[in-house]
Amino acid sequence: MDLFHALSDEGNRLSALETKLARFALENVDFVVNSSIVELAEKAGVSPPTVTRFCRRLGCQGYSDFKVQLAKLAYVGMRYLTPEAPTATAEEVAQDIVSKAQNALFELHRQLDLAAIEKAAQLLRGADFIQAFGASGNSAMIVNELHNRLFRLGCRMNASNDHNMNLMISASVQPGTVVFGSSFTGRDMGLVHCLELMRQRGIPIVVITQHGSPVAATADVVIGIDLPEGKNIFRPTSTRYAFLAAIDILANMVAYADRNTSLKALRSIKEELVRNRDGDDRQLLGD
Amino acid sequence: MDLFHALSDEGNRLSALETKLARFALENVDFVVNSSIVELAEKAGVSPPTVTRFCRRLGCQGYSDFKVQLAKLAYVGMRYLTPEAPTATAEEVAQDIVSKAQNALFELHRQLDLAAIEKAAQLLRGADFIQAFGASGNSAMIVNELHNRLFRLGCRMNASNDHNMNLMISASVQPGTVVFGSSFTGRDMGLVHCLELMRQRGIPIVVITQHGSPVAATADVVIGIDLPEGKNIFRPTSTRYAFLAAIDILANMVAYADRNTSLKALRSIKEELVRNRDGDDRQLLGD
DNA sequence: GCTCAAGTGAAATTCATTTTCATGAAGTGA
DNA sequence: TCACTTCATGAAAATGAATTTCACTTGAGC
Numbered sequence A, B: 001m002d003l004f005h006a007l008s009d010e011g012n013r014l015s016a017l018e019t020k021l022a023r024f025a026l027e028n029v030d031f032v033v034n035s036s037i038v039e040l041a042e043k044a045g046v047s048p049p050t051v052t053r054f055c056r057r058l059g060c061q062g063y064s065d066f067k068v069q070l071a072k073l074a075y076v077g078m079r080y081l082t083p084e085a086p087t088a089t090a091e092e093v094a095q096d097i098v099s100k101a102q103n104a105l106f107e108l109h110r111q112l113d114l115a116a117i118e119k120a121a122q123l124l125r126g127a128d129f130i131q132a133f134g135a136s137g138n139s140a141m142i143v144n145e146l147h148n149r150l151f152r153l154g155c156r157m158n159a160s161n162d163h164n165m166n167l168m169i170s171a172s173v174q175p176g177t178v179v180f181g182s183s184f185t186g187r188d189m190g191l192v193h194c195l196e197l198m199r200q201r202g203i204p205i206v207v208i209t210q211h212g213s214p215v216a217a218t219a220d221v222v223i224g225i226d227l228p229e230g231k232n233i234f235r236p237t238s239t240r241y242a243f244l245a246a247i248d249i250l251a252n253m254v255a256y257a258d259r260n261t262s263l264k265a266l267r268s269i270k271e272e273l274v275r276n277r278d279g280d281d282r283q284l285l286g287d
Numbered sequence C: 001g002c003t004c005a006a007g008t009g010a011a012a013t014t015c016a017t018t019t020t021c022a023t024g025a026a027g028t029g030a
Numbered sequence D: 001t002c003a004c005t006t007c008a009t010g011a012a013a014a015t016g017a018a019t020t021t022c023a024c025t026t027g028a029g030c
Helices: A003-007 A017-028 A030-034 A036-042 A048-057 A063-075 A090-111 A114-126 A138-153 A161-172 A189-200 A240-256 A259-276 B003-008 B014-027 B028-031 B037-044 B048-057 B064-074 B090-111 B113-125 B139-155 B163-171 B189-200 B239-259 B259-276
Strands: A129-133 A156-162 A177-182 A205-209 A221-226 B129-133 B157-160 B177-182 B205-209 B221-224
Touching: A003 A017, A003 A063, A003 B064, A003 B090, A017 A030, A017 A036, A017 A048, A017 A090, A017 A129, A017 A161, A017 A205, A030 A036, A030 A063, A048 A063, A048 A221, A048 B205, A090 A240, A090 B090, A090 B113, A114 A138, A114 A177, A114 A205, A114 A221, A114 A240, A114 B090, A129 A138, A129 A161, A129 A189, A138 A156, A138 A177, A138 A240, A138 A259, A138 B139, A156 B239, A161 B064, A177 B205, A205 A240, A240 A259, A240 B189, B003 B064, B014 B028, B014 B048, B028 B037, B028 B064, B037 B048, B037 B221, B113 B177, B113 B205, B113 B239, B129 B163, B129 B189, B139 B157, B139 B177, B139 B239, B139 B259, B157 B163, B157 B239, B177 B221, B189 B205, B205 B239, B239 B259
Parallel strands: A129 A156, A129 A177, A177 A205, A205 A221, B129 B157, B129 B177, B177 B205, B205 B221
Antiparallel strands: none
């Protein structure tokens, strides 16, 4: 059961008053989870029985169950609806950044096209060599992170963040390569150009970017991520968390696509790390 | 009100049966949020009034309120208690990675020492130059990310991921520098060595690492993050999300510590980006 | 203009939660 | 050892909240 989707009423299955209730609930999550059915009915301008029917129609057992389900949603996923204040204290900043990051993850989970992830994982696992492109800070972090994840699994890979370099790399690409591109905006035209060169050379293209963007248009497999951007110029984009999680999921699927190779590579890394450190075997594979 | 801590009963303020209830609730969150007070009482072997009193003692209004609070916790923060299964389908992997990342953020928010963040922000904002050290993939990403955040705010900064380089940099450091070190394990002895060189030269040291670790011991300001590590060797550590959020919060506080300088630098970046792209002004500051 | 289906709220009913009160256990001081 | 107090607990009563029933309204379709 998916309360969030039910409340959005995509199928238009709710009546007029029920739609009103849905909107009210989404805009007043905190009020609703702390109110009785009578209070909610009064505030929303309907009768208690209407509320009960509303809850049932959304797939809940009754009003209490609805509140519980709503509370589960409340911590993450609902915060986009509250306006962004120019917060100033460390506490507010921390609260805001953490909840926005959690939202981004929540939304990613909702949107993520798992079939695309699987196709991408198959392509990457099957590649003789993976060339990743991503520039301008955010995407640079993402492709470097992908490199950090995949070399451990025994993949041969390079991540490059420099457009001129990318151009030369694209022009000299060898068959058997798979290219991976990242762009948060989807409008990195330098990247588009490189990907087109790759395409002309018959290289399979995987991208992580916004749906329907120029970057997406060049690709064989699109891992699409569309998140709203906050207005606070001082705040790093929370979309990075979603991209990072997508990379983690992708890397995990690449690992599972050939467990033996992955395991062997990881074990070798661990052995060397333990040998070169203090012999403590609980530590991370990489600091 | 903090249900999680109340349930852990650190102050030993709960009676025998209430302790039993607390343990039962933590171990059966899903059952509890879907049961009536009578069902819970029966299953836990107490009477309904005891449950009501228990809820009140935890700071809730009553049983329904308790369920709602528990449900809020249930989505994040409680998942560590469920054993990690060697999941295999893309759906399971996605679910697991996203919820672990959300947990990490949740825990970070709980643990984060905001006073340390503020002190660190003041130090960094006041520095003539910031030198960041972090190696081995994860910490490398973190310090590169810090660089990506801070240069935009007009901070002069370098991030270095190479131990030999770090050694030379440390040996030749100039007064006015502030050094920032990142280590997930806190046992990066190469980093400890560099930080000690810095300390001998009177350079203020900020670190993000585990409490009580060798790296933490070298520092003036410790941003401590202690998270449990999962057992699945194929899965990237979720601790990265917590570190990343800490960096975002820190960067935001640095920005607020001198809004004018930050704003001027950010505006300049935006202008140049818009001029060099398609004139679309909605885009991110960096792809 | 009639019929039927769907939507809605008032009142009655049911059910869940809380309060009251009595009991017993554990500790305290004479 | 014996009152005495305090606290924890559950049975039963009382309260209060949620749901069902039923009657009324509205609007679409014939």
